[in-house]
Amino acid sequence: MSDAVRSSKAFADLRDTLFSPLLILALACVSAAILLSFAVTLPIGAFYWDTFIYFDAAQRLSNGQLPSVDFFAPAGPLGYWLFAWLIDVFPSAQPVLLAQWMILIVAAPLFALVLADADRRSRTIALALLLPFLFFVALPINATDFSSYPSIDGFGYYNRQSIHLLYVLTAALIFATRRWVILTVLGGTMTALFLTKITGFAAGGLLCAFAVLAGRVTIREGFLVLAAFLAVLLAMQLANGVPLAYVGDLVTLAAMNEGVLLQRFLQAASLHFGVFASASLLCLALLYAERSDLAQKASALARTPSRAALSALFDRSAFWLAAGLFAGLFFETQNTGSQPFVFLWPIVLLALTGISHLGGRMLVVCLALAAAAALPSVVHTTQKAARALIGQINYVILDLPVLKTLGQVSQRAEIMERSATMLDLYERFPETYQAHVNDKILPSFTFYTDPDFQLTWLRATAEGVTAIEAYEAEHGVRFGTILSLNFTNPFPYLLNRDAPHGVSIGADPSRTVPKPSAEVLSNVARTDLILKAKCPLTISDEELYEIYEPALRDRDRITLSPCWDGLVRRP
Structure with missing residues (x-):
């Protein structure tokens, strides 16, 4: 050859x-x-x-x-x-x-x-x-x-x-x-x-x-x-x-x-x-x-x-x-x-x-x-x-380490700034968003799709994590189980805690949250800390509260931060 x-x-x-x-x-x-x-x-x-x-x-x-x-x-x-x-x-x-x-x-x-x-x-x-x-x-x-x-x-x-x-x-x-x-x-x-x-x-x-x-x-x-x-x-x-x-x-x-x-x-x-x-x-x-x-x-x-x-x-x-x-x-x-x-x-x-x-x-x-x-x-x-790849060359990275890898996101500087401003507005004018809840509507028809809402929610979540850690340090307690009355519940992951058995992940009251059984309500009642979001107040969060309301009685309500109330289980 x-x-x-x-x-x-x-x-x-x-x-x-x-x-x-x-x-x-x-x-x-x-x-x-x-x-x-x-x-x-x-x-x-x-x-x-x-x-x-x-x-x-x-x-x-x-x-x-x-x-x-x-x-x-x-x-x-x-x-x-x-x-x-x-x-x-x-x-x-x-x-x-x-x-x-x-x-x-x-x-x-x-x-x-x-x-x-x-x-x-x-x-x-x-x-x-x-x-x-x-x-x-x-x-x-x-x-x-x-x-x-x-x-x-x-x-x-x-x-x-x-x-x-x-x-x-x-x-x-x-x-x-x-x-x-x-x-x-x-x-x-x-x-x-x-x-x-x-x-x-x-x-x-x-x-x-x-x-x-x-x-x-x-x-x-x-x-x-x-x-x-x-x-x-x-x-x-x-x-x-x-x-x-x-x-x-x-x-x-x-x-x-x-x-x-x-x-x-x-x-x-x-x-x-x-x-x-x-x-x-x-x-x-x-x-x-x-x-x-x-x-x-x-x-x-x-x-x-x-x-x-x-x-x-x-x-x-x-x-x-x-x-x-x-x-x-x-x-x-x-x-x-x-x-x-x-x-x-x-x-x-x-x-x-x-x-x-x-x-x-x-x-x-x-x-x-x-x-x-x-x-x-x-x-x-x-x-x-x-x-997306070219645009993010000039994007600003969200700097919130408490969110772990969930915070590895970026967006335009104007939107990033707007999310911080919106968080401040949610905190200072809750009555505006309560009015939307009372009329059973969102602030806009595409509210959850807006990147600034998603960024604001990340900021509010980070605030919640910091507030929980500060409250625990000040009062010498540790909440072993945590439930957020919101679409998602990232707090157990971010704080390395547990979540109550039986509740839905991805909690959309109209599609993915069935009527809770007596066992589920009992699990929710035994949860150490239940979080209620205020940044912003939304109709879905109110509906989740109503769904689990029988298990939320006889709890102490505390203000963890401007964005979060906590419903604490009594000893």
């Missing part, structure tokens, strides 16, 4: 290694771990206080509580378990990035199986599956904008995590061929979806059902996956009792959030009309392009009904896209923040690989519609992430 041939072969081997999908995925995971090891700061955005929920759950878990068993949770337990473990591994991590990337612990190994399978046949296909996945997992950006200021989205975690798991599931159903890979990924993703968000699990179930119809998964294999899924849940139930308690929470949440399903479908379709309409038109175009083959396969099925004939009719990109669109639209009916329909990319990729035989005009139409369905999400996410 000549030197030139050896050199060419060595170069080809190096290229294959460098562009290996598994290597790229591994490097991405390592890069994420490295970034989580540093105290990164990100620009604060709408609903950042949703991030507090993870810290509330993590502190409860560290004190021996279990999701759904010992506290009411708005989503599945998987995210809380992962976050509680990872904040010990990465104590300096920016919490938004930690919550965004932790799903890789589950998704990356399963996706690696799919990539390895696909890479055996086509390196291009494997990379085309991998790169969009890494792009959307990397960026905590939602499709719907709630703030005009450059920022990251510190909410919608459960929805984005479900989308990423659905992406892995769809890629396996479409491009994996090894049976053990398909079954392993189906079992892993469906279990993770169930333990993350039930609507994601339902969407995944719709995809799996269509996979059986299309012949990608046999009925026998479906029952094997179901048996494995149930076996995992049974083992968990015997170990900690979480699954049945979680199902009980789901039933309660469903009863509290009843609504007109058709209306929610229409709302989801209108919110994401660009992507949904383009993908729907692509589906119709593919059906039109395949009309002759469809007629033949339908005729064959009618003449000789069989499993093979059924699969030959339905296993095509148009029907896969229709199934994915329905599953995605159903999932989005229950979401506020998400990366909607991103998991359709493997199906669009399937369509692109099958239209090369089409004639000129039809090929152009399908390519244009595929681009219209896929590119808007990429462009919007890129633009929003670029604005």
